[in-house]
Amino acid sequence: MTGPPVDFDRLRYMRCGTCSHEWEVGAEWLERFDTGDEPCPNCGTNCTSEDRPDFWVRPQDPAHDDDTVRARYWYHSSTHAVWPDKNFDPAAQLTDETKRRMEHAGLTPGAVKRWAARQKAKALHVGTYEAAIENMLRRMDDQSDAASRFYLHRVQLRSDCVIEPGIHREPTDFMGDAHLEGKCGPGVNVLRYVNVHEDPSNVSLAIEISAVSRVQSIPIPLRVDADDPGLRDATARLLAAAARCTDPGR
Numbered sequence: 576m577t578g579p580p581v582d583f584d585r586l587r588y589m590r591c592g593t594c595s596h597e598w599e600v601g602a603e604w605l606e607r608f609d610t611g612d613e614p615c616p617n618c619g620t621n622c623t624s625e626d627r628p629d630f631w632v633r634p635q636d637p638a639h640d641d642d643t644v645r646a647r648y649w650y651h652s653s654t655h656a657v658w659p660d661k662n663f664d665p666a667a668q669l670t671d672e673t674k675r676r677m678e679h680a681g682l683t684p685g686a687v688k689r690w691a692a693r694q695k696a697k698a699l700h701v702g703t704y705e706a707a708i709e710n711m712l713r714r715m716d717d718q719s720d721a722a723s724r725f726y727l728h729r730v731q732l733r734s735d736c737v738i739e740p741g742i743h744r745e746p747t748d749f750m751g752d753a754h755l756e757g758k759c760g761p762g763v764n765v766l767r768y769v770n771v772h773e774d775p776s777n778v779s780l781a782i783e784i785s786a787v788s789r790v791q792s793i794p795i796p797l798r799v800d801a802d803d804p805g806l807r808d809a810t811a812r813l814l815a816a817a818a819r820c821t822d823p824g825r
């Protein structure tokens with residue numbers, strides 16, 4: 576059970592939507608591309624075109640291989656300590672007034688139940704370690720989650736999960752939700768997609784809860800216990816070393 580080495584600054588892989596040229600780029604190239612100053616090196620299509628170059632997954636990426644996808648760890652960051660939560664009831668957050676309106680005062684009975692079932696069938700998203708951390712940092716940067724406690728969840732898939740062939744575009748609708756049903760073959764509970772937002776040009780997965788074998792969760796950033804004896808020793812040594820540096824007479 577391994578994963579790729581952690582690297583937040585790796586080169587990104589691009590594919591041109593016009594001429595299909597594929598190549599690697601660095602952060603500076605992407606900055607110039609986003610301002611319209613750098614086009615596809617093969618055909619000259621820039622960021623203003625509908626068929627613009629976009630992030631793509633390298634042909635040699637190990638995530639093309641189903642056995643690797645099943646063997647690897649996948650990550651998700653969340654403000655929920657328990658994730659995914661099998662007992663989650665989406666209707667619990669609705670007020671009685673909202674429920675009454677959803678059922679049109681009794682004219683469409685069962686509407687709330689159907690809505691809740693659809694909410695529960697939403698795909699979960701997991702990706703690389705870097706993608707999970709970048710997602711957390713982006714949410715912290717948005718004022719609403721600046722002070723939230725986050726959790727990093729490490730996921731192992733079931734050895735019998737069913738993976739849709741190929742790597743796809745992110746399967747989300749305008750609400751940011753993904754449903755695998757209707758998009759994949761029968762029984763599929765894992766869909767690979769190229770992540771263009773976090774750790775771009777690497778593979779993330781939209782999965783159903785039935786594909787999950789095991790989840791390990793830790794709070795991040797880790798809480799530090801100031802009374803830990805090992806930490807106290809290390810702090811004392813650091814302070815002593817700092818005192819020696821600033822006091823050449825000692």
Ligand SMILES: [Zn+2]
Pocket residue numbers: 591592593594595596615616617618619620
């Ligand atoms: Zn091109």
